[in-house]
Amino acid sequence: MKKKTLALLVFLVFMLLGSLVVGNWEKPDAAEKVYTWKCESFLPESEPEHAVSFARFSKMVEENTNGQVKIKFYSAGAIVKVPELMSATRDGVLEMSVWSCGYGTGAIPLLGVIDGLPMSWRDTTEAAVILYDLGLSELSRKAYANYGVHLLGHHVQSACGLGMLARKPIRTLNDLKGLKVRTHGYFVDFWGKLGASTVTLPLADLYMALATKPVDACTLDWWSQGKVFKTAEIVKNGVLPSQIGCTVGHMVVNPKAWSSLPPDLQTIITLTWREWAGWHQRYFHPYLRSSFESSKRELEKDWGVKFITQPEVDQAKMLKVAMEIWDQVAAKAPLSAKGIDLIKDYYRKVGRIK
Numbered sequence: 001m002k003k004k005t006l007a008l009l010v011f012l013v014f015m016l017l018g019s020l021v022v023g024n025w026e027k028p029d030a031a032e033k034v035y036t037w038k039c040e041s042f043l044p045e046s047e048p049e050h051a052v053s054f055a056r057f058s059k060m061v062e063e064n065t066n067g068q069v070k071i072k073f074y075s076a077g078a079i080v081k082v083p084e085l086m087s088a089t090r091d092g093v094l095e096m097s098v099w100s101c102g103y104g105t106g107a108i109p110l111l112g113v114i115d116g117l118p119m120s121w122r123d124t125t126e127a128a129v130i131l132y133d134l135g136l137s138e139l140s141r142k143a144y145a146n147y148g149v150h151l152l153g154h155h156v157q158s159a160c161g162l163g164m165l166a167r168k169p170i171r172t173l174n175d176l177k178g179l180k181v182r183t184h185g186y187f188v189d190f191w192g193k194l195g196a197s198t199v200t201l202p203l204a205d206l207y208m209a210l211a212t213k214p215v216d217a218c219t220l221d222w223w224s225q226g227k228v229f230k231t232a233e234i235v236k237n238g239v240l241p242s243q244i245g246c247t248v249g250h251m252v253v254n255p256k257a258w259s260s261l262p263p264d265l266q267t268i269i270t271l272t273w274r275e276w277a278g279w280h281q282r283y284f285h286p287y288l289r290s291s292f293e294s295s296k297r298e299l300e301k302d303w304g305v306k307f308i309t310q311p312e313v314d315q316a317k318m319l320k321v322a323m324e325i326w327d328q329v330a331a332k333a334p335l336s337a338k339g340i341d342l343i344k345d346y347y348r349k350v351g352r353i354k
Contacts, residue, residue: 035068035265037257042082042099042249045075049157053284054098055277064272065265071096086252095257100157101248102185108143109332113339114154116247117329118190119322120343123245123292124156124281131248135343143335150258152251152270153275158221159241159285160295164191164236165225165305166217167210173314182206182218185265186325189245191219193321203229210234219243222295232303240309241318242292319352 024121039058043050050073058071080088085097086104101115113120114136121127131137137154144151176195183191183198192198196217201209209215211234218231222242226232251273258266285291289296299305310318326344330337347353 005309031067032068034068034070034142035257036072037075037095038079039071039096039098039251040074040076040079040085040088040094041097042076042085042103048289049284051254052288053280056279056284057083057273060272060276061269064268065188069261069265069269070128074191076302086147086149089252089254092254092256094254096152096251096253099249101154101250105341108140109329110140110143110335110339112329113336113343114140114248114250115185116244117186117322117326117343118243119241119319120326121245122241123161124159124285126346127156127246127248128281129344130190130346136334136339136342139335139338139342144252145255148255149252150255152253153273153277154248154250156281156285157247157249158223159246159281159292160222160290161245161292162219162221162247163242164217164219164235164239165231166239167213168216169237169306169308170239170310172311173317182209182215184219186329187219187330189325190243190322193324194318207231207234221247222292222299223290226233226299227290227305232299232305236303236305238296238299238305238307240307241315245292263265291322323353 034253039054041050041054043054045051054073058073060073061069076082080093082099083103085094085099086107088094089097101111105112105115114131116127121130131154137151141151164170164181165181166181168175168179170179173194176191179196181191181196181198182201184200188200199215201215203220206215206218206229210218210231217235218225220229220231222238261269286294296307300307323344326340330340344353
């Protein structure tokens with residue numbers, strides 16, 4: 001009995017000594033570094049995409065990194081002008097930025113394809129399939145790196161689609177003749193080749209141009225036609241199908257800011273972006289901003305807009321003209337040509353072209 005008691009005492013003494021040694025040599029973990037990023041968007045604070053959706057992404061990143069990465073979003077123009085967002089991110093003025101791909105076509109021609117060409121996808125589902133499943137988004141990653149930014153990922157925008165409101169009913173494409181249409185980007189060529197007279201002018205001047213009649217029609221995000229620019233107060237004839245089902249935006253990061261993160265935080269932010277982009281497409285746009293169906297209902301009910309769907313023969317002409325523009329874009333750069341091929345492959349899969 002005495003031997004057992006002695007052995008137990010010896011064991012306890014060794015355990016105590018061991019804990020003291022470990023306690024003396026182990027140092028407390030250093031405080032984990034916190035990374036604070038400035039991220040400017042291309043939207044005003046009043047736009048739900050900025051105030052609700054981008055804010056949600058910031059919160060998700062902070063929670064998923066246990067507070068190690070904090071992203072503070074700034075509205076359009078708060079730090080730099082919107083056309084400078086990409087270069088400001090490259091040069092380190094901003095750690096991150098989020099904006100419409102269309103603003104970056106001068107630096108990366110492929111972004112004109114990704115932003116959305118006339119008739120290139122009919123809704124957000126088609127855009128997501130082409131971007132993610134067929135690889136259009138991943139195709140662009142090296143081009144972003146060559147420019148000097150890290151692509152976090154692409155996401156859908158204007159999920160209600162973009163289309164035309166006109167002063168008079170457009171029952172066939174023949175009714176476009178002589179119509180002065182305010183539009184933008186590749187849609188200038190699109191509507192011009194379909195018979196309209198196209199003009200470009202700042203959105204801030206659009207309402208007055210419609211009210212005083214230098215302009216007869218305009219193409220915009222359907223939701224914005226009523227909620228933002230109030231164009232539906234003046235022009236009340238909608239033209240279907242939409243010229244495109246949605247546009248595409250992207251989040252880009254300064255490469256030094258990105259490489260400063262440990263690999264585990266890079267992985268967490270990448271996975272968080274994927275989770276957010278899915279929510280942004282499936283929930284934010286249809287339920288918190290607008291879908292095509294809800295925008296159309298509001299324009300009809302609240303603004304008295306009447307929609308006319310073009311005859312099938314004219315829809316075929318619209319696609320033919322659109323594809324001529326696709327080919328022109330493809331001829332500008334090899335990477336753009338690959339992007340156009342992905343869209344055409346999808347169209348063949350769904351039986352839209354042969």
